[in-house]
Amino acid sequence: MPEEELCVTGMADLDNLLGGGIPVGSTVLVVGSSGSGKTTLCMQYLVNGAQQGERGVFFTITEPLFKLTKNMEGFSFYDKKLIESGMVNLIDLRIISERLGLDTEKYSVEDAAALLDVLKDIADELNVKRLAIDSITALCYRLQSKEMIRDFIFKLGSSLAAMNCTTFLTSEVPPRKFQYSQHGIEEFISDGIIFLGDIERKGDLIRTFQLIKMRGMAHSRTKSAMIISSNNGIELAPLLKS
Amino acid sequence: MVNTLIDGLKERISKAITINQSVGIMLPSKNYSDLTQALLEYICSRTEDAWVYVTITKPYDNLIKQFGDLSGLENIKFIDCISRAAGISNTNPNCVFIESPTMLENLGLEIINVFKNVDDDTNKYLILDSLSTLVIYNDLEIVTEFFYHLANRTRARNIHSVSLMIEEEGVDSQLNKLIYLNDKILKVRDSFI
Secondary structure: OOOOOEEOOOOHHHHHHHOOOEEOOOEEEEEEOOOOOHHHHHHHHHHHHHHOOOOEEEEEOOOOHHHHHHHHOOOOOOOHHHHHOOOEEEEEHHHHHHHOOOOOOOEOHHHHHHHHHHHHHHHHHOOOOEEEEEOHHHHHHOEOOHHHHHHHHHHHHHHHHHOOOEEEEEEEOOOOOOOOOOOOOHHHHOOEEEEEEEEEEOOEEEEEEEEEEEOOOOOOOOEEEEEEEOOOEEEEEEOOOO | OHHHHHHHHHHHHHHHHHHOOEEEEEEEHHHHHHHHHHHHHHHHHOOOOEEEEEEOOOOHHHHHHHOHHHHHOOOEEEEEOOOOOOOOOOOEOOEEEOOOOOOHHHHHHHHHHHHHOOOOOOOEEEEEEOHHHHHHHOOHHHHHHHHHHHHHHHHHOOEEEEEEEEEOOOOOHHHHHHHOOOOEEEEOOOOOO
């Protein structure tokens, strides 16, 4: 049986937990509450990929681009040249919606299809190997039924997989709730789930990281402490259990 | 008297840490200043070795004010676990500041990260000042677990460690057991020298 091709995230601790990387073409749900590190994880994933010669796109729907870049400038992994050279592309989905003339609050079936086509076209034209949507929750709010959400994510995932593009979708959940999405659908269509949480210790919040699922991989399911630092970005350490 | 005590301490520290992988030093609080002075003077004299000094007892700035010679040394890096929690926001390229002494995983990671930059041929030493202060901010069980993890990780990387334990009257005997996880124990007493 041929070995599955892996997308190496470039975050050594995460790649170790995964047994080398994420199967190429997977759609991975990155779940967490506000401040859990979802956006940083996605950006580091894209930047690391670009440094390995894999072009990436980051679609934001929750944060204006100037704020996103300002926040990322504090990290040593963030390299402006990769943005300027087009190896990492930052795109505001709300601007695309406006240009397509879509209702920015609610998408009809036709609107969703048009948006899907644009996303696929961008990924195809740029020959993107890594893609992130921040957040799929905000996008799903605009879709009007569970069927539309399921259909949208399934078609998006399938199209990107066909292009050998590995996709991160961020999912916003309330703090301290062990749930993977707001709509209860996203996790079933995704190939992988990364859960970013926190635990309270003496009033301080310790970030945690747990790999819940990764289709096609025997992976660790232990909960790790996640540390975000300006020097190294995201790092994992064994979580103390006491 | 103080100089003799410090010289005696330096000699004992020197012998213990060159032979043993991990050394615990138990000392009464009245001897704490003398011991840290002895330790830091010893470090200053060992410029060929790489040192990481984890301070949970005094802020980094305070240590530097007290021992001015340390600021110019390239072979010693500090990890300060208390300044940020105390609202002190100074930065220094020679010191890693941990947000809170409760963030033990972060502390463990930063210790290893600092030593990653040291070449394999250099002797590596870690000072943990102190285990008893760490227990002020954390439950004993989690400090014990942290110390086990740290001991395993430092041993695997051939890092020698020195952990301080300040003895106070009425201190839980379980706390003292922590220090016995070390290979060698030095007890500082009046009859020490």
